[in-house]
Amino acid sequence: MTLTDEELVRRVRAALNELASGQRDGEVGLAVERGVSSEPGHRGRHVGWWAAVAAVVAVVAAAGYLMAGRPGASSTSAPVTAAEYELNVPGARPTDERPLTAATLATAVWGLDGGYLHVAIRPGSGARSDELPGGGVTITNVAGRATWISTVEGVGTAWWRRPNGDLWIVRLHHPDAGSLSASVIDWMQHIKPPTQSTGEFVLNRPGLTLMRTDTGGDVHTTTRTWRIGDAAVVLSIASNTDATGFANMLDRGLPTVVRVAGRNGWRVEDPRTGEVRISWDADTDGSWASLTIPTELRDREVDIVNALTTG
Amino acid sequence: MDAVPSESTSTLEAFYRQFHDQALRWAVGLVGNREDARDIAQDVIMRVGVRKDLKDPAAFLRRSIVNACRNWHRDAQRRTRRETVAGQMDVVPDLSSSTIELIQALECLPYRLRAALVLRVWLDWPEAEVADALGCRPSTVRVLVHRALRDVRLRLVAEGESR
Numbered sequence: 001m002t003l004t005d006e007e008l009v010r011r012v013r014a015a016l017n018e019l020a021s022g023q024r025d026g027e028v029g030l031a032v033e034r035g036v037s038s039e040p041g042h043r044g045r046h047v048g049w050w051a052a053v054a055a056v057v058a059v060v061a062a063a064g065y066l067m068a069g070r071p072g073a074s075s076t077s078a079p080v081t082a083a084e085y086e087l088n089v090p091g092a093r094p095t096d097e098r099p100l101t102a103a104t105l106a107t108a109v110w111g112l113d114g115g116y117l118h119v120a121i122r123p124g125s126g127a128r129s130d131e132l133p134g135g136g137v138t139i140t141n142v143a144g145r146a147t148w149i150s151t152v153e154g155v156g157t158a159w160w161r162r163p164n165g166d167l168w169i170v171r172l173h174h175p176d177a178g179s180l181s182a183s184v185i186d187w188m189q190h191i192k193p194p195t196q197s198t199g200e201f202v203l204n205r206p207g208l209t210l211m212r213t214d215t216g217g218d219v220h221t222t223t224r225t226w227r228i229g230d231a232a233v234v235l236s237i238a239s240n241t242d243a244t245g246f247a248n249m250l251d252r253g254l255p256t257v258v259r260v261a262g263r264n265g266w267r268v269e270d271p272r273t274g275e276v277r278i279s280w281d282a283d284t285d286g287s288w289a290s291l292t293i294p295t296e297l298r299d300r301e302v303d304i305v306n307a308l309t310t311g
Numbered sequence: 312m313d314a315v316p317s318e319s320t321s322t323l324e325a326f327y328r329q330f331h332d333q334a335l336r337w338a339v340g341l342v343g344n345r346e347d348a349r350d351i352a353q354d355v356i357m358r359v360g361v362r363k364d365l366k367d368p369a370a371f372l373r374r375s376i377v378n379a380c381r382n383w384h385r386d387a388q389r390r391t392r393r394e395t396v397a398g399q400m401d402v403v404p405d406l407s408s409s410t411i412e413l414i415q416a417l418e419c420l421p422y423r424l425r426a427a428l429v430l431r432v433w434l435d436w437p438e439a440e441v442a443d444a445l446g447c448r449p450s451t452v453r454v455l456v457h458r459a460l461r462d463v464r465l466r467l468v469a470e471g472e473s474r
Contacts (some may be wrong), residue, residue, distance in 0.1 A: 002468075003464050003467060003468065005460055008460055008463060008464055008467075009432055009460070011409070011413055011467075012413065012417075012428065012432055012433060012463070013432070013433055014409075014410070014413075015409070015410040015413035015414055016339070016340050016414075016429065016433045017433075018407065018410045019339060019340075019343070019344075019345070019410060019414060020336055020339045020340070095408070105346065122346070122350070159353070167350075223407070223408050223411075225407060225408055232407060234407045234408075292407075
């Protein structure tokens with residue numbers, strides 16, 4: 001195996017671009033690195049897709065999913081892995097697969113009329129025990145201190161350092177997020193994180209429907225990559241992360257419902273790269289599957305999706 | 312709650328809008344995972360954005376992000392052994408295997424080499440800006456990038472041969 005400097009640089013750039021482009025909210029995925037843009041280019045994709053979020057809520061409800069089998073679903077069968085899937089497309093060559101164990105945060109997503117609420121809890125640590133710096137709008141309450149970061153293009157974010165050091169990151173995605181900050185604070189203070197007995201987030205507030213919840217902890221990811229010519233179709237399946245995956249999917253753009261591997265899933269097209277990502281619940285235990293189809297294979301998308309099967 | 316925004320809040324908001332996306336991109340490259348990068352960028356933006364005594368806020372922000380990411384790596388080293396860190400990534404269920412391999416190779420670099428490579432090669436900062444952020448001479452940046460490429464290559468080759 002030899003690697004020239006040029007090839008290595010190309011790989012470094014490609015890897016970091018992939019890492020950055022998956023950033024939630026598109027925060028990192030700026031095409032222009034140098035120079036200053038006060039209006040992030042990705043924001044436009046949020047326009048007009050709020051109704052689709054409501055549609056996703058409806059689809060989830062219609063499918064009867066809504067936490068079916070969760071939380072703490074103690075499936076007795078082995079977890080679903082990418083190795084169980086086959087892509088029966090002429091010329092597709094499976095390549096290396098590597099399991100990965102990482103950590104995820106406790107996460108929940110609630111649907112509401114016209115948008116959704118997303119919370120993630122980052123456990124406190126000694127290294128991060130400092131208070132969040134002030135500067136934004138700050139409220140104080142019996143439980144701790146919240147710093148409200150300005151609402152940008154329909155996304156309002158609150159950071160809330162709890163007395164135990166945990167950091168709660170609460171995001172409201174809604175066209176009226178700017179006028180709903182009081183509601184966010186109210187909801188935030190009534191969210192009950194998962195416990196051993198509940199196993200899921202609880203928020204008893206009218207108008208909110210719990211759609212997904214992850215308890216946090218280890219995530220076991222398996223991937224399977226098929227090379228088709230010079231391009232690659234990548235399937236990843238991650239355990240215990242469907243709430244995170246669901247929120248990431250909603251952040252990426254307008255989802256449409258598709259059928260994939262015998263299940264209902266959602267298709268999102270990245271407006272910057274043209275890449276298509278199709279996601280679905282791989283199981284009822286919180287496993288989240290994502291199939292990524294690169295721009296080069298867009299003309300074969302239907303064939304690829306139809307050719308994905310599981311034993 | 313809704314009764315704000317003060318002048319400082321407006322200033323911070325403007326700074327946030329202007330620099331947040333770039334700062335976050337820098338941090339992602341320097342720490343290698345999105346969640347911690349988001350925290351770091353947010354923290355640094357909030358600290359720097361309220362400063363009114365800075366002649367060159369952008370340069371100060373660059374240095375602050377690089378330093379905050381260095382501290383993050385030091386904390387990570389204290390928390391666990393280096394080898395364990397290299398085998399872990401935060402919430403990255405949807406990366407290709409080649410990217411995971413490359414990111415893990417970057418994790419094994421000393422921070423100074425990693426930073427030089429990320430800032431110069433990926434982010435395309437001028438040598439002078441990389442040198443300013445790392446506190447070294449521009450000529451040293453070339454040496455650091457060269458060493459970083461050499462070490463990443465060695466690790467990737469070793470990984471390839473071990474399969």
